[in-house]
Amino acid sequence: MEDLLEIKTASVHTVPLDGTKLPLMEHFYTIQGEGYHTGKAAYFIRLGGCDVGCHWCDVKESWDANLHPLTDTDWIVQQAEQYPGKAVVVTGGEPLLYNLDYLTTELRKRGIETYIETSGAYPLSGLWDWVCLSPKKFKSPHPNVIPHAGELKVIVFNKSDFAWAEEHAAQVNPETRLFLQPEWSKRDQIMPLIVEYVKENPKWRISLQTHKYLNIP
Numbered sequence: 731m732e733d734l735l736e737i738k739t740a741s742v743h744t745v746p747l748d749g750t751k752l753p754l755m756e757h758f759y760t761i762q763g764e765g766y767h768t769g770k771a772a773y774f775i776r777l778g779g780c781d782v783g784c785h786w787c788d789v790k791e792s793w794d795a796n797l798h799p800l801t802d803t804d805w806i807v808q809q810a811e812q813y814p815g816k817a818v819v820v821t822g823g824e825p826l827l828y829n830l831d832y833l834t835t836e837l838r839k840r841g842i843e844t845y846i847e848t849s850g851a852y853p854l855s856g857l858w859d860w861v862c863l864s865p866k867k868f869k870s871p872h873p874n875v876i877p878h879a880g881e882l883k884v885i886v887f888n889k890s891d892f893a894w895a896e897e898h899a900a901q902v903n904p905e906t907r908l909f910l911q912p913e914w915s916k917r918d919q920i921m922p923l924i925v926e927y928v929k930e931n932p933k934w935r936i937s938l939q940t941h942k943y944l945n946i947p
């Protein structure tokens with residue numbers, strides 16, 4: 731909670747610590763394109779704010795939480811409720827900057843499954859049906875997030891990332907699904923390396939950003 735408070739005081743927004751308002755960057759109903767739930771219809775909630783600083787980040791416009799309107803969480807839940815696919819993916823930015831207890835409780839009350847995509851840079855809040863932990867080199871995952879990872883998704887940018895991926899695989903539960911995903915801008919160079927790596931190390935699977943190939947959000 732100290733971490734959360736620090737972020738709040740550093741931003742112009744005063745995000746209520748009870749999670750009843752959240753900085754909403756965008757929200758849309760689509761198909762989950764990557765990782766364990768690939769191919770599944772889901773409502774995406776992208777929260778603004780991230781201080782992890784990946785240089786290859788493809789949503790840099792999410793970094794400054796102040797650019798994204800503080801939105802009533804009840805309103806967000808009402809939007810999610812309108813769609814037939816009863817799964818929500820909370821992403822960012824780094825969504826664990828915020829207290830997600832209220833959001834996830836309200837979603838679950840309505841029979842909606844809750845999934846999160848996180849770097850794990852901050853302690854876990856919220857009630858989750860699925861945690862996708864995608865650790866980043868610039869900020870190590872918080873130890874409280876690691877045991878909850880249903881999925882470890884490592885973005886591979888260069889060859890040294892395989893050893894780094896193994897370091898994290900050694901920390902998660904034995905049941906955690908392991909995915910290697912090429913960083914989009916380097917996919918042509920990296921993909922052959924991933925293919926060979928997974929053939930040699932079959933505990934890993936390949937995750938592709940299929941939504942980008944399909945040209946859907």
Ligand code: SF4
Pocket residue numbers: 780781782783784786787788789790792822823824849866
């Ligand atoms: S953690 Fe995610 S949103 Fe934040 S900089 Fe890295 S890729 Fe971008």
